[in-house]
Amino acid sequence: MSEEPLPEADKLDAAAHPRHTSELFGQNEAEATFLEAYNSERLHHGWLLTGPRGVGKATLAWRIARFVLRGDEGGLFGPPADLAIDPETPAFRRTAALSEPGLMLCRRAYDEKAKRLKIQLTVEEVRKLKHFFEVSATDGGWRVAIVDAADEMNTAAANALLKILEEPPAKALLLLVCHRPARLLPTIRSRCRTLKLRPLGNDDLVAALASLGHDASLGPVETMLAAGSVGEALRVLEGDGASLYLDILALLGSARQLDTARVLALADKAAGRGSEAAYDLILRLTGLALARMARAGAGGEALLPQEQEVAEMLCPGLQPAQAWAEALQDIEARAAHARAVNIDPAQVILDSWIAISRAARSIAA
Template structure:
């Protein structure tokens, strides 16, 4: 979706959505009480693990939880303080000095690592690079102030290339005292086994519809729709408030409708229309197309109806849908990395999918 990137420490932020609070600015957390309690209990026990992996779908609150805990620990640096025993969550007032500094990206004890902006390419880089991850070295080499805790947030960790992952592994192997790493990941299986083995894993579920609506009312009430449009967006969001916002802004639902109708009909003219739309120079629609296509395939695997579609989707063996996704994801990565023709890629995906629907046997499934 179109973004208005925010500026922090002279760097653009990949996760910024215009008019929506960043995770570091958000004092509230919905739908993840059990995860919050697990972190609070670990902290109060005095045996806080040094590395945590927050695993789950994008846009469900992983980074929000990581910032929420960092805010709490920096505001309450003594885990043995008897006053903490009566606290039931990790809430810290937005007016607290620690909260204000984290919100504006200026707290010296917190390092947030994400894909950075490529000035030459005028876009965010496709990987979290080793140069970004190496910022950990000088960060941990300084003396920690304001309570002594330091936090490194890698967001998301599955964006790292191999060199970046190896650099992170070295930091995880020899962490300084009172240093906590939070790694966010949609697909933990992409991480090095040696990284996974050093992390305590919290698997964060997608939010229930009611929790999604609560988040939207808090962070972006203008995005909330009504009637059928809301029901379709809520279904397609699959428990992710961020995905809901992306769908309802800038004709995301219209793109989804065109995709589902195109795949249902298999009509070449509709395929060309969709490929032209996504492949238009400067459209920035490829990530959204891939997210919508992924959602379509996942609903086919689960045997669910297609929200808002006028034609029932076909029922095929799961292996066909899985093969289509693997091929599309691999090709999309190549398109992004090597700046290949987006229009042709989309057309290939649509034609391959339509062919699989027409002739499943030709795709290796009887």
């Protein structure tokens, strides 16, 4: 009997791993910036790939890695026009199989004892990078490391990576995929050149979803929830996020007199083994609904019609907007703590909605 493959910290359940992805949509500017630096022969050793989750940061990192490691496969016809590499070439196949000797992937490890991915990227994983760069490349070529995601490092790991960035060996390239740059040490950020990837436009988002075999027709709610991110669009489509978001808005509309039965029905969706994705989506969409309502009350957000009705009821101006922003911070902090100490997901959702109901009554008073 074949064993189940281990989960990968840098892979979405609904899509292939970025190392197998040959196309990148909507990030021509970031790709051209790197290519210009490469063609100038003044390539910086550290690159920080930033932007929202799911917009192609990891896909770009793997495109860069394959391009740099392609060696003689690059041809002799002048500077390349893009970073594309034929999926049938040895360089593409080696990187996809994680068998390329010039490449090192650094990511959160699987905890065999706990039977789950570790919560943080630990110093033991980053130390493997140090050893990787200490070993001389046999052909004198490039050595490339991808750290995904750099903002998941703990303090010891961050300090170990900083030492590598401070004294990089020749022809070493570090590609740091980072969702939240503010969580990195300022000294790490200062030693990297930043490539900022932006949310995709609707046409690019539709094309990217179609390339993954998904129905690319997105309604207004799905488009808003995706926010230009292929990763978020996949989560929304896989988890029926549009219907879930409308359910959450309906619950908010009755938050002052909480419909406990509907909250329990929502919590049941996150109960039991295999419901982690639903749990994450419920918490994210609940927080998003509150945040959009608060920003609209402060005059900084255009709402969907379904949201507008709730916002007019619960957040009609700047003062309640500030109160909801504070309440959201408290609710999210409590939920994060509950998840960290492994409290039952259904209970976390129930407690969150009790707090929302309490805030709704307090703000209305």
